[in-house]
Amino acid sequence: MKLNLKELDEKTLITDLINGNEKAFELIVSSYHNLMLSVSRAIVGEAFADEVVQDAWISAIKALPKFEGRSSLKTWLLHIVSNGAKSRVRRENRMISLDDGWQSVSSDKFDNTGHRLDEILPWEEATPETLLANDQLQAAIEETFQNLPALQRATLTMYDMEGLKMEEVCNILDISASNARVLLHRARTCLHQCIDTFQDK
Amino acid sequence: MIKCKDLTEEASAYIDGNLSLRKRIAVYYHLLICRPCRNYLQQIRSTIKTVKVSQPKEKGAYDTCPLVKKLRELTGKQD
Numbered sequence: 001m002k003l004n005l006k007e008l009d010e011k012t013l014i015t016d017l018i019n020g021n022e023k024a025f026e027l028i029v030s031s032y033h034n035l036m037l038s039v040s041r042a043i044v045g046e047a048f049a050d051e052v053v054q055d056a057w058i059s060a061i062k063a064l065p066k067f068e069g070r071s072s073l074k075t076w077l078l079h080i081v082s083n084g085a086k087s088r089v090r091r092e093n094r095m096i097s098l099d100d101g102w103q104s105v106s107s108d109k110f111d112n113t114g115h116r117l118d119e120i121l122p123w124e125e126a127t128p129e130t131l132l133a134n135d136q137l138q139a140a141i142e143e144t145f146q147n148l149p150a151l152q153r154a155t156l157t158m159y160d161m162e163g164l165k166m167e168e169v170c171n172i173l174d175i176s177a178s179n180a181r182v183l184l185h186r187a188r189t190c191l192h193q194c195i196d197t198f199q200d201k
Numbered sequence: 202m203i204k205c206k207d208l209t210e211e212a213s214a215y216i217d218g219n220l221s222l223r224k225r226i227a228v229y230y231h232l233l234i235c236r237p238c239r240n241y242l243q244q245i246r247s248t249i250k251t252v253k254v255s256q257p258k259e260k261g262a263y264d265t266c267p268l269v270k271k272l273r274e275l276t277g278k279q280d
Contacts, residue, residue, distance in 0.1 A: 114204030185213035
């Protein structure tokens with residue numbers, strides 16, 4: 001029987017992992033590997049990301065008997081991968097340039113006083129489930145997401161998809177709150193533009 | 202007074218409740234008189250929900266079976 005993370009409390013999961021239960025390992029890896037990869041890529045970049053995640057998993061499993069449950073297992077794993085990734089880039093001064101002429105919406109959509117020239121219509125069939133009944137849309141969202149810069153992807157994944165607090169996201173990625181807000185807004189705007197093209201059809 | 206263009210930049214901060222009181226009030230009053238911006242905000246909210254339901258994955262997600270096996274071996278206990 002396939003285990004489900006929601007049905008299983010973390011204490012039971014940890015006990016099962018310590019006891020070498022195969023299903024528990026499958027569950028924890030399938031639940032968190034993608035998220036850890038996202039964080040790792042955002043900090044060290046593509047080339048070393050995978051290695052950092054593998055090492056983080058090994059450290060985490062070894063340290064599991066000492067896990068005290070002061071944070072959730074998810075946050076704990078993300079801190080381990082984040083620390084591993086940061087030590088990988090230590091001394092390398094990672095600069096995030098936000099001043100690159102980026103704008104949410106193209107300037108030609110506004111008049112010279114900053115008011116919108118075109119009408120914006122509410123999206124029809126606005127529930128996410130109906131939007132996603134469209135396979136092409138689902139594929140386009142995935143493609144747009146994968147083409148976002150790694151930091152935007154990691155911020156969006158943790159904050160919008162996994163529900164982490166902004167403070168945690170900033171700690172894990174080692175960025176300021178204002179930078180995180182900008183990254184999040186850019187990621188959302190790109191995805192908005194992607195979904196919007198389907199609304200026009 | 203804020204313009205539509207400003208609102209597109211502040212949309213996420215407004216939705217996440219991260220604007221100063223002064224800016225929040227300015228956005229609120231702009232929204233009262235501007236239907237396109239109300240619709241724009243609705244679209245951004247819908248985007249957030251849609252992406253959450255969609256759960257897009259990282260590129261090149263590979264087979265994790267070898268990793269599961271390796272991690273399990275670390276425990277020294279296999280049933």
